[in-house]
Amino acid sequence: MPEISPFGTWRSDITTDLITQGAVSLGQVGVDGDDIYWTELRSWEAGRTVLVRQNAKGERVDMTPTPMNVRSRVHEYGGLCFVTGNGGAWFVNGADNRIYRADGAGAASPLTRKGDASFADLILDEGRERLIAVREDFSGNGESSNSIVAVGFDGTVTVLAEGADFYAFPRLSPDGADLAWIEWRHPNMPWDGSELRLAAFDAAGKLTDPVTIAGGMRESVFQPGWSPGGELYYVSDRSGFWNLYRAGEPERHYAMDAECGLPLWQFGMCTYAFLDEGRAVLTYAVDGEWKLGILDLGSGSLEPVESDYVSFAWMIAHGGAVWFVGGLADAPDQLVEWRPSANAWTVLRRSSDTDLDPASISKAETICFPTQEGRHAYAYFYPPANAGFQAPEGERPPLIVKGHGGPTGQSSNALALKIQYWTSRGFAVVDVNYGGSTGYGRDYRQRLDGNWGVVDVEDCVNAARFLADQGMVDGDRMAITGGSAGGFTVLSALTFHDVFKAGCSAYGIGDLEALTRDTHKFESRYLDRLVGEWPEQADLYRRRSPIHHTELLSCPVIFLQGADDKVVPPNQAESMVAALKEKGLPVAYLLFDGEGHGFRRAENVCRALEAELSFYAQVFGFDPADEIKPVRIENL
Structure with a gap:
């Protein structure tokens, strides 16, 4: 029989060690003949990503020895940083941004020279004995420059396309005669507007007379690809949904009221x-x-x-x-x-090879709930689940509201052990796909235009209220958590609303002006659409920034931050922490050395989760079953 114990105090087999030790994050996939390649992010190896090869017999080998890290710096978020061929693979090493060649028989050999450039979106141009890639060059004094380049097998780098602010998806036709790619310019993000370009190669291997096939400032193009017969396909949202198209005369639209595209945060999606x-x-x-x-x-x-x-x-x-x-x-x-x-x-x-008790897994329940202006929004609700425990009769669980990053992104209903960490201890979790999320069409995605810090916050607040009104959670024990853009949603919800009793901001944004001044090229004009033009609408930036309204905060907050974060630098969190300390509000702050935008090292992933649990336990007044190091909360 299940043990009777209050929500939050349940013992769980889903520990931080289970989440990090032996569990990998599976990434990019490639094929070369009968060999399959993929990447594994291993948190127990200092968060490095390893390239793995498996042959037809099922035999595996790590292609990239310690301490090599298969990772790209292009756009900071990287992606698609290896390509297979000729019995091996070329990959980008995150430590020095160079391209290397690995065949699994010995040490990887460098192809490109050391410098201030990084590469991503690698493809093989075998007939010309070279790779084609997107390059970001950080060597200038101002903004980095982006281009599509050819990297010869001798290491020679030749520019093929330049002039736009950003490039992605260089894709070679099956006969090697043509190259398609997408490009876009400030202030657009790729999901706002981009162009599909096409050009032929001349005898010297350079591109000639590029033309625009589709796209524009108000049309987002995604994933160009060539069929085996040499026809060019792509995804566009001109119909209101990201749908598949075939280029040519006549053009073919495979119409459906469904999304066949993704926000291009990483290359190769x-x-x-x-x-x-x-x-x-x-x-x-x-x-x-x-x-x-x-x-x-x-x-x-x-x-x-x-x-x-x-x-x-x-x-x-x-x-x-x-x-x-x-x-x-x-x-x-x-x-x-x-x-x-x-x-x-x-x-x-x-x-992960861990077998989980099905009775202790909380499966996502899709909810559609009313929000502002007569609209509806979506979320995944996870009730508490633990085969060994049940709560006292009449008790309702505390709720953690989760706002995803981006903010142009989407929460998934696939199993996430970090969510199960909470539900197996007796928390309910709701993962909100607020207005601005992808997966619901362009109109839903554009709800956030000019309304970041408003629509996302209102939808998270209304999701919590909906669950409390339905009697599914305890309305007096509701917290909100999020990372990056989700951290901004957290701080805005705690500042401008009084629904939540606690919050956790992981590498979150407190000052929109500082973000605009400090962030990297890829996102440097992101807020033009989400908030307004800078500096013309500086007053609006200040009105939306929690750092300027700390007098409205009235509940405890914990901040988790990477010391090496280039997307949201530590000064964002530290300014908020200082303001809360001065006001006398309960506040905790953990700074993790060696971490960037998101935590990759096992010990830091563990500490962050346990610190958040300790924080909620102290704020909500319960004793967790876990033996964890208490987090220090000032002014508590």
């Missing part, structure tokens, strides 16, 4: 892959829920595919097989090989 000349595997979101299907490119008919997966990342196809990193609602992520002709599914790698 993808939603489709070609099975053969006539079919493509497609992932698409209907009201935020991701599905899988096979699209007949001739008839336009879509055949839904039944599977247990609720998310699909880094998808590629080759030789009639498909590989992707799949998320499940009740088990850790998996690297999957799927052969549609036989409907055969093979799990090549699990992000």
